[in-house]
Amino acid sequence: MDLEGDEMARTMPADSMEQHLDEVAKAFVDHYYNMFDSSRPNLPALYDSSSAMSFEGQKIEGAHNISLKLANLPFHECKHYVSTIDCQSSGVPGGIIVFVSGSLQLPGEEHHLRFSQMFHLVPTPEGSFYVHNDIFRLNYG
Amino acid sequence: MDPDIVAKAFVEHYYNTFDASRANLVTLYQETSMMTFEGQKHQGPASIVAKLTGLPFQQCKHAISTVDCQPSGPAGGMIVFVSGMLQLAGEEHHLRFSQLFHLIPTPQGSFFVQNDIFRLNYG
Numbered sequence: 195m196d197l198e199g200d201e202m203a204r205t206m207p208a209d210s211m212e213q214h215l216d217e218v219a220k221a222f223v224d225h226y227y228n229m230f231d232s233s234r235p236n237l238p239a240l241y242d243s244s245s246a247m248s249f250e251g252q253k254i255e256g257a258h259n260i261s262l263k264l265a266n267l268p269f270h271e272c273k274h275y276v277s278t279i280d281c282q283s284s285g286v287p288g289g290i291i292v293f294v295s296g297s298l299q300l301p302g303e304e305h306h307l308r309f310s311q312m313f314h315l316v317p318t319p320e321g322s323f324y325v326h327n328d329i330f331r332l333n334y335g
Numbered sequence: 336m337d338p339d340i341v342a343k344a345f346v347e348h349y350y351n352t353f354d355a356s357r358a359n360l361v362t363l364y365q366e367t368s369m370m371t372f373e374g375q376k377h378q379g380p381a382s383i384v385a386k387l388t389g390l391p392f393q394q395c396k397h398a399i400s401t402v403d404c405q406p407s408g409p410a411g412g413m414i415v416f417v418s419g420m421l422q423l424a425g426e427e428h429h430l431r432f433s434q435l436f437h438l439i440p441t442p443q444g445s446f447f448v449q450n451d452i453f454r455l456n457y458g
Contacts, residue, residue: 212376248403251401278454282369282371282450283369284412285439285450289408291437291452293371293452293454295454295456308456312435312452326407326408327414331401331403
């Protein structure tokens with residue numbers, strides 16, 4: 195994604211900013227889950243050493259440990275379906291909070307698992323975003 | 336102070352206030368605060384609290400299942416992610432929900448809610 199998060203936050207009029215945020219959030223969410231579902235080993239590139247992940251209550255810090263956690267999840271294949279995406283500017287300069295709800299299908303499982311996930315995207319100097327915070331929870335019925 | 340303790344204290348305070356007297360939530364928000372409630376966006380304490388006090392139920396009770404928290408960056412902010420259930424008076428079934436708060440420190444040593452996103456979780 196070729197976006198200048200910090201500059202965007204300073205210079206765009208509010209309505210355009212809002213629409214732009216929604217587009218950025220949707221593009222990120224599509225990219226994240228496509229990558230998760232089809233090339234999970236490439237997902238750690240979206241995190242850095244300051245990133246934090248909570249996965250079903252387990253806290254993991256830094257891209258390296260996050261990479262290990264993602265690689266060791268107890269399923270090889272999966273497909274995410276996104277139901278809702280909400281986003282807001284986070285108050286951290288250029289930062290975006292993205293809140294997703296959806297369902298996760300695992301091969302051989304009849305029922306989808308429902309989940310909620312939040313991402314806090316922070317701009318990189320190169321004009322992209324990385325995932326600074328990631329919290330994932332299954333939603334049990 | 337342990338961030339998990341701060342997060343838990345905030346969550347209890349928020350939902351106790353919500354369930355007892357929703358209008359008192361106004362002190363937790365500032366002019367820059369944003370709330371998205373089931374996809375509908377509001378900004379600032381007046382607009383946010385008007386939405387909450389205008390919800391189509393008089394009484395409710397939140398029951399919290401999980402609280403996750405993480406620091407949001409160098410400025411001392413905290414992201415708090417809650418899942419739980421909401422019982423409305425007269426309704427037999429609870430509604431399941433997820434809610435995200437981004438808390439920012441105030442000069443007085445407290446926190447205000449900069450970001451608030453609420454979604455019901457349909458089964």
